[in-house]
Structures are given as C-alpha cells and as structure tokens.
Amino acid sequence: MKIVKMAQSGYTKIYSLLVSLAASILTLTETGGTITSSAIEQAVYINNAPAGVYSPKTIMIDFTNQTATEIVVIREYYRLKAATGAIKIDEVTFAGVQDPLLKEISLKQNRFGILVSLQKTAGTARDYNYEVFYKV
Amino acid sequence: MKGYDNIPEHEDILLDLPFYEADGAITRDQAKPHHEDVLLISAPTWETIASGLGVLAFDGTTNYIELDNAASVDLDFMADDYSIGIWLRWEDNNNNGIVIGRYLIDVSGWELYFWSGGGVIKYLTLRHHHAGTLVPPVTGNPRSACYSVGWVPDTWCFMGISRTGGGEAQHYRNAIPLTMVTGGLVDPETNNNDLVIGVRTSKDTHHYKGKMWRPRIWNRVLTTSEWINIFEQERDWFGV
Numbered sequence: 001m002k003i004v005k006m007a008q009s010g011y012t013k014i015y016s017l018l019v020s021l022a023a024s025i026l027t028l029t030e031t032g033g034t035i036t037s038s039a040i041e042q043a044v045y046i047n048n049a050p051a052g053v054y055s056p057k058t059i060m061i062d063f064t065n066q067t068a069t070e071i072v073v074i075r076e077y078y079r080l081k082a083a084t085g086a087i088k089i090d091e092v093t094f095a096g097v098q099d100p101l102l103k104e105i106s107l108k109q110n111r112f113g114i115l116v117s118l119q120k121t122a123g124t125a126r127d128y129n130y131e132v133f134y135k136v
Numbered sequence: 137m138k139g140y141d142n143i144p145e146h147e148d149i150l151l152d153l154p155f156y157e158a159d160g161a162i163t164r165d166q167a168k169p170h171h172e173d174v175l176l177i178s179a180p181t182w183e184t185i186a187s188g189l190g191v192l193a194f195d196g197t198t199n200y201i202e203l204d205n206a207a208s209v210d211l212d213f214m215a216d217d218y219s220i221g222i223w224l225r226w227e228d229n230n231n232n233g234i235v236i237g238r239y240l241i242d243v244s245g246w247e248l249y250f251w252s253g254g255g256v257i258k259y260l261t262l263r264h265h266h267a268g269t270l271v272p273p274v275t276g277n278p279r280s281a282c283y284s285v286g287w288v289p290d291t292w293c294f295m296g297i298s299r300t301g302g303g304e305a306q307h308y309r310n311a312i313p314l315t316m317v318t319g320g321l322v323d324p325e326t327n328n329n330d331l332v333i334g335v336r337t338s339k340d341t342h343h344y345k346g347k348m349w350r351p352r353i354w355n356r357v358l359t360t361s362e363w364i365n366i367f368e369q370e371r372d373w374f375g376v
Contacts (some may be wrong), residue, residue: 043162
C-alpha cells in the first residue's frame, strides 16, 4: 500500500511539473481583422496591461483599399512603467496608393503595454485588413 | 516554438476573447474565425486582478458584450456539439444573470445563465429554445434545459460546458464534472440573433453582475481531461 501511495505521489509530481513546463512555454498566437479608418486615432492592436512579459512579433496592415486621396498615419507606442502613459516610439505617414500594398511593423517585447494605432488625416474612410502575431 | 493552433485544446475553437486590450470599447477574437467587432456596450470596466491579469467587470445594470448575428453565424448551434469555457467571479443579484447566449426566447438558440432567486441554492442552467412546443420528454414546453447547482458567488471559478449534439450537456466547475439535472435537452432551432455576453437577448434586462475572463467557445465536446489541462494552466492567475 505504501509503495502504491509513493507511486501515486510521484505521478502527481511529474504531472504537476509537466503542466508547469507547458504553461511556461510562450505560445505563438495570432489575431486580426479589419479596421475602418476615421479621423479619430483608433487602436489597430492593443495590449494595454499584459499580465507578464509580453512578446509581440509583427503586425501587417493591408493598404489595398487606399486610393490617391487618402493619407493615413500609423503610430506605435509602448508603456515602460505601470500606470503611466504609452510612449510613442514611431510614426509613419502613408499618402496615396501604396507600393507595396502590405506594410509590416516589427514589434518589441514589453511588460506594461503596447499600442499600434491608425488615423486618417485626409480622404475617405477605407477598410484596412490587419494581422498580428505575438507570443503569450 | 509552440503555436496557438498546435495546442490540442485549441482544436475547433471558434471564439477566444482573452481581453488583452485592457482599454476601449472593442475586444478581439484570437481564435481562427476572428469574429470582428466584438463590442463592449455601456463600458464594462477593465480591471487588473492581483496576479496582473486583465479582466472585465460587469455592473449588473447596463454592461454587456455583443457580437452581431451576421458575424456569428458559426455559433448558431443546433444538432452540433459545442463547448463553452469562461472564468467567472459571479455576484448574486437574485436575478437571471445571463452569462452568454445566442437565442430568442421560446423560438430558437441557446443560453447559459445563473439563478438563485434569493435562495441558498445557486443554479447554472443551459437552456435551449424551440419553435412551438416539444414532444416528450419535455412535452408542452418551448424550452428544454439542464442545470447544475452549488455555484458560489464572489469566488473565481472556471466554468465549462460540454454539450453533445442530440444529447445532454455536462457542466464543469474548476474542471470537476458536476451532477446534472435535466429535463431532456433537445437540439435548439436555428437562430439569427446577436451573440450576447452578460445580458438577455433583448439587451435590456437580466444583466450579469461580476467579473469575467476569456470566454471561449468550441464546436466540439471538450473532455474532462481537456478541461483539467486548461484549468491547471490558468488557475494560478486566479489563486484557485
């Protein structure tokens, strides 16, 4: 009986260890969708309060629908300290028809938050498809 | 490297809302269908719990989440298998607190709700709605349902529902299968209402009160071991 109990205890520990190891491996995850541009700065992708160290990889935005009359600004922000504002690290303006149509932004690991935004400063509201990859 | 799609528990997952945004009035689906415009109505509160995890808090009077019918037709379950998993910290306001549903009362669809009626026993009910009255075993009723009891308000728990198409449903609390009471769960009729989280289908009453994290829906029956795997990987966030 004692041997059985010891074996059960061992299995429980191994199971617990495996679960802990599995939980500690960051998982490559993806999300995406479509955002319709407007004169208001909108979040294309945001993780405003990660529970731990967060590792976004890349965001791709499709400019296929943008015409010669549109101007769009993409901004990238990070928060370096809890409960403080997100700080802009980069801003790029895309005017008119783009070539290539697909824009890619490499994202940085962070602890307290990330935001990628899109704002139309001229022209008509258009749909922009986007896809984000991150590890969590 | 491990990818989201390679994790066994993510097989056939239709909706996965991790609430990473922690800001704003929209939340994004990280499951493959990428349901768009999952909208936070009347501003449920973004909160960070002690572990650092971001959750949503619903006030029980106006807050809820909605996803347009046209964008959620894949959640129109009839004879389908389906499973629902959500971390909940429910507050008992003696009301029908709708957790999630896509339904029209006494016509079509499915809903999941808490009920206590002020009593000691706290019920969680999965209810299907039907056009017209049904044949036995639920004769004369345009609804069929099953429920579990023992749900404790003001405590984080991981709620799981596994429903086998054409058959019954199994409820799980913290990955433990619960004793079910059923009047005979019948496949619901096809539905074209919005998906609602935290409110009745009419969006004007039966608001859910409490906190919530990561609603997930699959179009298959999750097994007990899969509920255990998910629970074990996430329980530390909630101290359970």
